[in-house]
Amino acid sequence: MTKKIAFWIFLLGTISSSVVFLAATWDTQRQVAVLSNADKLSDRVVAGKRAFQKYNCNDCHTILGFGAYYAPDLTRVFQRIGEEGIRFRIKDPEKAFANSWRKMPDLRVTDAETADMIEFFRWVTEINNNDWPPQDSRKRLSRGEQAMVASVGVTPGAAVFQSKGCMNCHSLHGTGGTFGPALDTVGRRLSVERIEHYVRDPKGVDPGAMMPPQKELTDRELEEVAKFLSSLK
Amino acid sequence: MEYRSQKIAYWYFAAALPLFALQILLGLYLAFSYTWTVPQSIVDAFSFATARAMHTNLLVLWMLLGFMGGTYYIVPEETKSEIYSEKLAWFQLIALLATGVAALVGFFFGWTQGRPLLEIPSPLDFVVVVGALIFLFNVAMTMIKANRWTAIQGTLLGGLVFLALLYLFGMPFYKNLVIDWYYWWWVIHLWVEGAWELVTAAIFAFILMKITGVERQVVEKWLYVEIGLFLFTGIAGTGHHYYWIGAPRYWLWIGGIFSALEPLPILLMLLDTMNHVKERKAKILNPLTWTYAVGCAIYHMIGAGVFGFLHTLPQINYYTHGSQVTVSHGHLAFFGAYALLNLMTFYYAMPKLKGIEVYDDSRGKYGFWVMSIAMMLMGLFFGVAGVLQSYVERAMGMGFMTAQSYMRLWMGAVFFVGLAFLGGLLTTVTDLLTIRPAKARV
Known part of the structure; x- marks a missing residue:
């Protein structure tokens, strides 16, 4: 091989790869509006993104899997913990992470910025990104959830418990979050009515409670989940 | 040293070394935070995020200083002429350092663009661009005036222009997060798997030619x-970052295929280096410089080639994306491809700039081996933590902190090998800054 042939290898390699890349970039620009629901990209969502950058959230958390790996991924955070869950953690991290061995800084985010960030996360949750991350996929139950459902039987209450994000904080049989207490034997301590009351208004039952009130559950869902939990003895 | 203006390179290198040490100190704080509890009051004042911004920006800063110094060393010898303007080279060094320090202090007070690796706020971005333009102007003018073009010069200049152009894509505010990440990778990926590879391939070729005497x-x-091959696989290979960002599905194919080929040019570079060793025409005067060159080629292959390949296919990446597996690859690849290359350049050029032909490498070789082994272990520990995370958090669907508690042991191990790495690095930095001639061997 001569130096001239080597030069042509360089030129052709670079040009062919660039052509593929730029053509795909042009097409991506065309398709991204649909995939990311750009029509829902309101001013508040954009303001939320600015706040998200202002506080450098992305140097602890990942979003769409990018950033630092110190704290949970935020792609589906809205689906996982909901509006109240997000607000509680941003506004009062000291309390929210009192039991955690890893802390989140209190960045004194204003109420308006928090509300904007929630809108931002609400929009991000809907991005069509080939169903990543796997742990938040709605299409496939994670194996931990499958094991849980198999071991307790598929009651409507178990389904509510599993699909409404209770396990982000609470655990059953060692699967789930460590944020709140494990609920393996909660039925020994609390009755159906007591659980219903607690889930609706934690502070009303126990002023020191840290759990956010679950306003999004319907009465029927609340009844089923309480029945399910009280059966755990 | 054959040309007076090469001397400026020394100050670029000398500035880069303490910044490297500072980068590692901050890295230790990060590893500590992963393993042990940092109290709320300290987290509020100096968060993981701030330390991480400093850790990564210091990396970019010291490496760019190394590349620029390397360029100022090589260009006079390649063009057989002095640098176009020494004053501009000085001005640009001071401007870059001042911008870097301002950015680091700014991070501490929350002045940031808030995008990972591109945290430098917009006003400072413009200073960076002006500095880069001055640098390019200075280098290009030297080459144009001398008019003795070589492939090494062309690659170097091409890489530097590409590097500066790509930086521009990281500057605007993007409203859409998907588009934001799309162009973020034009800076990050096309830097490390494009422009930086060009710059370092040119520097590597130059030093290899000089120390082996191969034609x-x-x-x-x-x-x-x-x-x-770097550009063929690297440019379209950017697609391996577009699997899960909300880009069309065909990126799984483009990214998967092109990036699976990315180890090829690195393998070629390794074989090529080994070949030059066999057919060398000059006597190796400084074995340590030589160890760095071979070490760099091998480490580059392992860290960037092998560890990159392991999680680049979409079927695997679905589980490992955004986990410590990425961190493992990142550390091994940056150390292998860029840190060792810079240190090789420093060991090649700094003794010569002080008029030392054969240097005493009794301290330096400990530095090399301690750093190389510590980093390899660090990469493996991050890797174990990453596989645990992928399995526990992603496949099993258990909570983030549950997975973190399984990984805690390994992140603690990272902290301790990090301490060893710092020891090796401080030895190396001291050795380079106080390098002395070897005692005459009879």
């Missing part, structure tokens, strides 16, 4: 093939 024609021929 320029042979070295430059392989240089063309290598950079051709």
Whole structure:
């Protein structure tokens, strides 16, 4: 091989790869509006993104899997913990992470910025990104959830418990979050009515409670989940 | 040293070394935070995020200083002329350092653009661009005035122009997060798997040619093939970052296929280096410089080639994306491809700039081995933590902190090998800054 042939290898390699890349970039620009629901990209969502950058959230958390790996991924955070869950953690991290061995800084985010960030996360949750991350996929139950459902039987209450994000904080049989207490034997301590009351208004039952009130559950869902939990003895 | 203006390179290197040490100190704080509890009051004042911004920006800063110094060392010898303007080279060094320090202090007070690796706020971005333009102007003018073009010069200049152009894509505020990440990778990926590879391939070829005495024609021929393959696989290979961001599905194919080929140019570079060793025409005067060159080629292959390949296919990446597996690859690849290359350049050029032909490497070789082994272990520990995370958090669907508690042991191990790495680095930094001639061997 001569130096001239080597030069042509360089030129052709670079040009062919660039052509593929730029053509795909042009097409991506065309398709991204649909995939990311750009029509829902309101001013508040954009303001939320600015706040998200202002506080450098992305140097602890990942979003769409990018950033630092110190704290949970935020792609589906809205689906996982909901509006109240997000607000509680941003506004009062000291309390929210009192039991955690890893802390989140209190960045004194204003109420308006928090509300904007929630809108931002609400929009991000809907991005069509080939169903990543796997742990938040709605299409496939994670194996931990499958094991849980198999071991307790598929009651409507178990389904509510599993699909409404209770396990982000609470655990059953060692699967789930460590944020709140494990609920393996909660039925020994609390009755159906007591659980219903607690889930609706934690502070009303126990002023020191840290759990956010679950306003999004319907009465029927609340009844089923309480029945399910009280059966755990 | 053959040209007076090469001397400026020394100050670029000397500035880079303490910044490297500072980068590692901050890295230790990060590893500590992963393993042990940092109290709320300290987290509020100096968060993981701030330390991480500093850790990564210091990396970019010291490496760019190394590349620029390397360029100022090589260009006079390649063009057989003095640098166009020494004053501009000085001005640009001071401007870059001042911007870097301002950015680091700014991070501490929350002045940031808030995008990972591109945290430098917009006003400072413009200073960076002006500095880069001055640098390019200075280098290009030297080459144009001398008019003795070589493949090494062309690759170097091409890489530097590409590097500066790509930086521009990281500057605007993007409203859409998907588009934001799309162009973020134009800076990050196309830097490390494009522009930086060009710059370092040119520097590597130059030093290899000088220390082995292999003919320029042979070295430059392989240089063309290598950079051709780097760009062929690297440009479209950017697609391996577009699997899960909300880009069309065909990126799984483009990214998967092109990036699976990315180890090829690195393998070629390794074989090519081994070949030059066999056919060397000059006596190796400084074994340590040589150890760095071979070490760099091997480490580059392991860290960037092998560890990159392991999680680049979409089927695997679905589980490992955004986990410590990425961190493992990142550390091994940056150390292998860029830190060792810079240190090799420093060991090649700094003694010469002080007029030392054969230097005493009794301290330096400990530095090399301690750093190389510590980093390899660190990469493996991050890797174990990453596989645990992928399994526990992603496949099993258990909570983030549950997975973190399984990984805690390994992140603690990272902290301790990090301490060893710092020891090796401080030895190396001291050695380079106080390098002395070898005692005459009879």
